[in-house]
Amino acid sequence: xxxxxxxxxxxxxxxxxxxxxxxxxxxxxxxxxxxxxxxxxxxxxxxxxxxxxxxxxxxxxxxxxxxxxxxxxxxxxxxxxxxxxxxxxxxxxxxxxxxxxxxxxxxxxxxxxxxxxxxxxxxxxxxxxxxxxxxxxx
Amino acid sequence: xxxxxxxxxxxxxxxxxxxxxxxxxxxxxxxxxxxxxxxxxxxxxxxxxxxxxxxxxxxxxxxxxx
Numbered sequence: 001x002x003x004x005x006x007x008x009x010x011x012x013x014x015x016x017x018x019x020x021x022x023x024x025x026x027x028x029x030x031x032x033x034x035x036x037x038x039x040x041x042x043x044x045x046x047x048x049x050x051x052x053x054x055x056x057x058x059x060x061x062x063x064x065x066x067x068x069x070x071x072x073x074x075x076x077x078x079x080x081x082x083x084x085x086x087x088x089x090x091x092x093x094x095x096x097x098x099x100x101x102x103x104x105x106x107x108x109x110x111x112x113x114x115x116x117x118x119x120x121x122x123x124x125x126x127x128x129x130x131x132x133x134x135x136x137x138x
Numbered sequence: 139x140x141x142x143x144x145x146x147x148x149x150x151x152x153x154x155x156x157x158x159x160x161x162x163x164x165x166x167x168x169x170x171x172x173x174x175x176x177x178x179x180x181x182x183x184x185x186x187x188x189x190x191x192x193x194x195x196x197x198x199x200x201x202x203x204x
Contacts, residue, residue, distance in 0.1 A: 018202060032203040036195050043191065077163060077171035078179045084159060088152050095145060103141035110149070111201045121202075128198050135190055138181050 010038060011129045019122025023112075035129060042136045 014035050021028035095104040115121040139147075156173075163172030171179065180186040 021202070023202060024204065029203045032198050035198060039191070039194070077159075078176045080159060081171065081173065081176035084152075084155055088156075091148065091152065104145050105142065105149070107149075108200065115201065125202060128194075128201070132194050132198075135177070135181070135187075135194055138178060 007038075007042065007133065011126065011133065014038070015122050015126035015129060018125035019118045021121075023115075035125075035132070039132045039136065042133075046136055 014031060018028070018031045018035070021031050092106055095106045098104040101109075111124070115124050160172050163170045163175065168175075177190065181190050
C-alpha cells in the first residue's frame with residue numbers, strides 16, 4: 001500500500017502544481033523536470049529490483065507458462081501498430097514543415113488548445129504522469 | 139474545405155484508426171495486440187525501453203515546458 005501511495009501522492013501533487021504553471025516559464029520547466037527526474041529515479045529502482053530483463057526463458061520440457069499462453073504472440077498486430085504510428089509521425093512531420101502553421105496544425109496545436117485552462121492542463125499532466133508510471137511499471 | 143479543416147479531418151481519421159485497432163484488439167481476446175501489447179513488445183528490449191522513455195520525456199517537455 002505504501003509503495004503505491006507515495007508515487008501516487010507525488011504524481012497528484014505534481015499534476016496540481018503543473019496545472020498552475022504556464023508553458024515557456026521557469027515554473028513549468030522546473031515542474032516538468034521534477035516529473036522526469038522522478039521517472040528516471042523510479043525506472044532505476046524498478047530495474048534494480050528486476051534484474052532479469054526481456055522475456056522469460058521457456059521452461060524445461062517445452063511447456064509454456066500460463067502467462068506466455070495469454071500474452072499476444074510476438075509481432076502479431078504489432079506491425080500494424082508500427083505502421084499506424086509511422087503514418088501518424090509522417091503526417092505530423094509534414095504538417096510541421098508546411099506553412100502557415102495555422103493551416104497545418106500539428107499534435108502540439110491540439111494539446112496546447114486542450115491545455116489552455118489550469119484544470120485541463122492539470123488533467124493532461126496527470127495523464128502524462130500516468131503514462132510514465134505505466135512505462136515504469138511494465 | 140480549407141487546409142486547416144482538411145488537416146483536422148485527417149487527424150480525426152488517424153485517431154479513428156488507432157481507436158479501431160484498439161477495439162479490434164479488445165474484441166479479439168488477446169489474439170491481436172492492443173496498444174498495451176505493442177508497448178510491451180517494444181519495451182521488451184532495452185533499446186525499446188530507452189526509446190519509449192525518451193519519447194515520454196520529450197512529449198512532456200514539449201507540451202508542458204516548451
